[in-house]
Amino acid sequence: MLPELETMVVRHTLRLPAPAGPGGEGAAAARQFDAVLLSVGFQLSAEALRHLSGLSRQAVLDTAERTLAAVRELVGAHVRHNAYFVDFPAGVPDTVEFWTSCLAKALARPASREGAPVALPAGVLDLLALPGYGTYQHGYEEVLARHAELVEAGGDRITVLHLGGPPQDEVTALYLALAGSTTPLGEEHLRDLGVLAGHCVHGPQPDAIPVRESRAQINRARLAAGADLLLDTVTDVLRLACALGGGDVTLAQPTRFGRFSRPVRRALLAGLDAVVAAAPAKLTDVHAHREAFKRLGERLHPHEYPRWPHAAQVFAVARGELPARTLESRVEDLLAAGGTAEAARLLATAPGKLFRALDRLLRECADEAGTDAVLAAAEQVADRVSGRVLLSVREHFGNRARESGRRRVFVNRLGRAHVTDDTRCAVSDTASARLLDLLDAELRRRLPDPGHLLVDPAVLDVALPLSGRAAAAGFGVLPRGSLSAVEGGELLRFFVYWKEAARTTDFDLTALLLDAGYGTVSWLSFTALTEVEGEHSGDVTGAPDGASEFINLRLGAVRGDFIVPQVNIYSGEGFDEVEESFFGFMLREAEQAGRPFEPRTVRMKSDLRGPGRVALPLVFLRGEDGGWQAKWLHLYLKGRPHANQVEGNRASVATLVRGVVEREFLTVRYLTGLLSDRAAGVTAWDGGALPDGPVTFVGLERPDGLHPDSRVVTPENLRDLIPA
Structure with a gap:
C-alpha cells in the first residue's frame, strides 16, 4: 500500500x-x-x-x-509561521509612528537619501521603496525564543x-465514496479521486457515477489500464480528453490539447462513435462546447478513421456543417409564441432542465391554467430528477419571495461572486407553495430509513453541500452558508500563509468591522496596525520562502456586529498561481500566551484557490445573546489587477456579506427533519452516553464509542446525506 x-x-x-x-x-x-x-x-x-x-x-x-x-x-503546521513584529501581538506600533521610523531609517542610510524624499513634496511616500520595509528583520527561531509556551486550556x-479497517479496505471505501458522490467534488477531492481510481481500477466499482467530472477522472484511469470506458454523452469524451491533457474537466476553462497517441485517439473516437450510434439526438450536446470540440477534432483526425462515421458527425456539428437542433432552441420558440404549457411538456423529456427552468416558466404563465400545466409536468417527472437539483430548486424557491425586488448575489462554480438588482417578476405564493410541497414530498420519499437517528444539535445549521465548490479544501471547513458557534476563547486570531512560485507576491490580510446596517466601523490592515479591537502583525511584501500575516482580535472589544476577514492580493501571483496559500483562524484565552501560530488552537484552515484578487473565506456575526457565530462564504471578488486594499472594496464586500448572511440556505436541519419522519426514534445528543445499538449519527465529530454498525455522517462525508 x-x-x-x-x-x-x-x-x-x-x-x-x-x-x-x-x-x-x-x-x-x-x-x-x-x-x-x-x-x-x-x-x-x-x-x-x-x-x-x-x-x-x-x-x-x-x-x-x-x-x-x-x-x-x-x-497548516507543516510550514514555519513568522511574524513581521517579533513580539506580536505585543509591541505592535502605531501605524504613523511605524512609517515615520521606516522613513527615518531610510534617510539615515546614505544610499537611500537621494531616492526616499523625492516623492514627499507631492504628498506621496512609497513604503515598498523603503529599505527593509516588508521583509522579516529576524528569523523564525528568534520568534520562538521571544514567546512563552502555550498554556493548556480547556x-x-x-x-x-x-x-479504521485494513488499509486496502479504507482506500477502497474512500474511492467508492468519492466516485459515487451525488454532488460535484472540490478541486482537492477530484484530484485525489484520480489517484484512487488508478489504484482501484480493477477492484469494486460504485453502482453509479452521477457526477460527470468524477467520471472523467475515472475514465482516465480506466483508459490507462485498458478497461472499458464509462461513456453516456459526447461531453463525457470531451471531459476525458481534458483530463488526459491536464486541463479543466469542469469545462469552465479552455484546455489546450496536446498530441494524443494513436491508441488514445482510437479510444476517444470509438467512444464518440458508440455514443452517437446509440442515441443520435445526443449530437445536440455538441453546441454547448463547440469550440472545444473543434480543437479536439484537430487533434483526433477523424477523417483517418472512416470506420467510425458517427464520431465524424460530432465534429461536423461543431463546425456547423451538420444541423442538430437543440432542445433549448425549440423551447425558446414555444415561449416566444406564448406556449408555456407546451414548453414545459417538451422540457419534461429532460427532467433536470425542466426543474432548472421552473422559475422562468412560472413567470411566463399568463393564467392559472398555464401554472397548472407547468406544475403538472414537474410532478410527472420529479422522480427522475437528481436529489441535488431538487434540493437546489427547493432552496431557490424558499428564498424567492424574500429576494423579490432586492439585490441578488450570484456565485459561479469557482466561487466568483457578483451582485445585481433583482428585475424578475414575482411568482405567485400559491404556485411556490405547491412546488415546495412537491419537492418536500419527493425528497422525503427518497431518503433511507435511518433507524434510530442520533443528532448533535451543533450540526443542524450546517448548509448542505450541494456543490463541492461551495467549500474549500482544508480542516474544519464547512459549506457556504453554514452557521457555526465561535467557542473556545476570547481572542480570535486570523492567519494567512502564502509562498510565491515564480515572481514577487504580496498578500495582505485585513479584517473589516461592520455595524448592524453593514456600514463600516473600522478595520485592521497594514494601513491600520492597531485598533481598539486588536493588532495586525505587520506587512510582508514578498514570500520566496513563504510568509505569514496575522490579525489578533479581542472579541469583547469589537465595536461592530460583523467581522469580515479578507485576503487582498496587492501585487504578484494570483491565488491559483502561487505555490501554496491558505487562510485560517485560531481561538485562545488571553492568559495562554504562546507563539503567533499554535496548531492546537486552530479551528479552521482553508486553502485559497480561486479566481479574483480578493478572498472572503467567512464572516463572524454577533448573535442576539452577544455571542459570536461564523457564517461561511468561500467567495472571491474580481478586485483590481494591482494594489487591492480594504479601503477600496468596503462597499462591495458589505453587499456580498449581506446577501449571504440574509439568505436562507438549506441545512442539515431540513434533511434531518425529513429523516425524522421515517426514523424509529430521534435523539438529540448532548455529548453524554451513547446508545448500545447501531444508530445513524449526524454531527460535527464522530463520538468515540459508537456501535460499530452505526452509520456516521460528519462534515467529512456530509455529501452522503444528499439523496440520489
Whole structure:
C-alpha cells in the first residue's frame, strides 16, 4: 500500500487505516505518538491506541511519521509561521509612528537619501521603496525564543483520529465514496479521486457515477489500464480528453490539447462513435462546447478513421456543417409564441432542465391554467430528477419571495461572486407553495430509513453541500452558508500563509468591522496596525520562502456586529498561481500566551484557490445573546489587477456579506427533519452516553464509542446525506 494513499484516508476521513505489521511491545511508542499528536490538536481514539500498542515499535514509528505529516498539513503546521513584529501581538506600533521610523531609517542610510524624499513634496511616500520595509528583520527561531509556551486550556481543540479497517479496505471505501458522490467534488477531492481510481481500477466499482467530472477522472484511469470506458454523452469524451491533457474537466476553462497517441485517439473516437450510434439526438450536446470540440477534432483526425462515421458527425456539428437542433432552441420558440404549457411538456423529456427552468416558466404563465400545466409536468417527472437539483430548486424557491425586488448575489462554480438588482417578476405564493410541497414530498420519499437517528444539535445549521465548490479544501471547513458557534476563547486570531512560485507576491490580510446596517466601523490592515479591537502583525511584501500575516482580535472589544476577514492580493501571483496559500483562524484565552501560530488552537484552515484578487473565506456575526457565530462564504471578488486594499472594496464586500448572511440556505436541519419522519426514534445528543445499538449519527465529530454498525455522517462525508 502506497503511503500516499494511507495519508489520503487520514485527510479525508480522520480515520487511521489499521497498520499491519509484526506484533510487539509498541505501547511506549504509541503513547509518544499520541503525545506529539496532542501538540497539534489531535488524539488517538482508545481503540486506535490499543491497536498500535500491540505492534512493534518500528511499525508504530512508521505510522506516526506518515500520520503526523498529514495532520500537520491539515491545520497548516507543516510550514514555519513568522511574524513581521517579533513580539506580536505585543509591541505592535502605531501605524504613523511605524512609517515615520521606516522613513527615518531610510534617510539615515546614505544610499537611500537621494531616492526616499523625492516623492514627499507631492504628498506621496512609497513604503515598498523603503529599505527593509516588508521583509522579516529576524528569523523564525528568534520568534520562538521571544514567546512563552502555550498554556493548556480547556477550550483547546482536540480532534480524535479513529481506527479504521485494513488499509486496502479504507482506500477502497474512500474511492467508492468519492466516485459515487451525488454532488460535484472540490478541486482537492477530484484530484485525489484520480489517484484512487488508478489504484482501484480493477477492484469494486460504485453502482453509479452521477457526477460527470468524477467520471472523467475515472475514465482516465480506466483508459490507462485498458478497461472499458464509462461513456453516456459526447461531453463525457470531451471531459476525458481534458483530463488526459491536464486541463479543466469542469469545462469552465479552455484546455489546450496536446498530441494524443494513436491508441488514445482510437479510444476517444470509438467512444464518440458508440455514443452517437446509440442515441443520435445526443449530437445536440455538441453546441454547448463547440469550440472545444473543434480543437479536439484537430487533434483526433477523424477523417483517418472512416470506420467510425458517427464520431465524424460530432465534429461536423461543431463546425456547423451538420444541423442538430437543440432542445433549448425549440423551447425558446414555444415561449416566444406564448406556449408555456407546451414548453414545459417538451422540457419534461429532460427532467433536470425542466426543474432548472421552473422559475422562468412560472413567470411566463399568463393564467392559472398555464401554472397548472407547468406544475403538472414537474410532478410527472420529479422522480427522475437528481436529489441535488431538487434540493437546489427547493432552496431557490424558499428564498424567492424574500429576494423579490432586492439585490441578488450570484456565485459561479469557482466561487466568483457578483451582485445585481433583482428585475424578475414575482411568482405567485400559491404556485411556490405547491412546488415546495412537491419537492418536500419527493425528497422525503427518497431518503433511507435511518433507524434510530442520533443528532448533535451543533450540526443542524450546517448548509448542505450541494456543490463541492461551495467549500474549500482544508480542516474544519464547512459549506457556504453554514452557521457555526465561535467557542473556545476570547481572542480570535486570523492567519494567512502564502509562498510565491515564480515572481514577487504580496498578500495582505485585513479584517473589516461592520455595524448592524453593514456600514463600516473600522478595520485592521497594514494601513491600520492597531485598533481598539486588536493588532495586525505587520506587512510582508514578498514570500520566496513563504510568509505569514496575522490579525489578533479581542472579541469583547469589537465595536461592530460583523467581522469580515479578507485576503487582498496587492501585487504578484494570483491565488491559483502561487505555490501554496491558505487562510485560517485560531481561538485562545488571553492568559495562554504562546507563539503567533499554535496548531492546537486552530479551528479552521482553508486553502485559497480561486479566481479574483480578493478572498472572503467567512464572516463572524454577533448573535442576539452577544455571542459570536461564523457564517461561511468561500467567495472571491474580481478586485483590481494591482494594489487591492480594504479601503477600496468596503462597499462591495458589505453587499456580498449581506446577501449571504440574509439568505436562507438549506441545512442539515431540513434533511434531518425529513429523516425524522421515517426514523424509529430521534435523539438529540448532548455529548453524554451513547446508545448500545447501531444508530445513524449526524454531527460535527464522530463520538468515540459508537456501535460499530452505526452509520456516521460528519462534515467529512456530509455529501452522503444528499439523496440520489
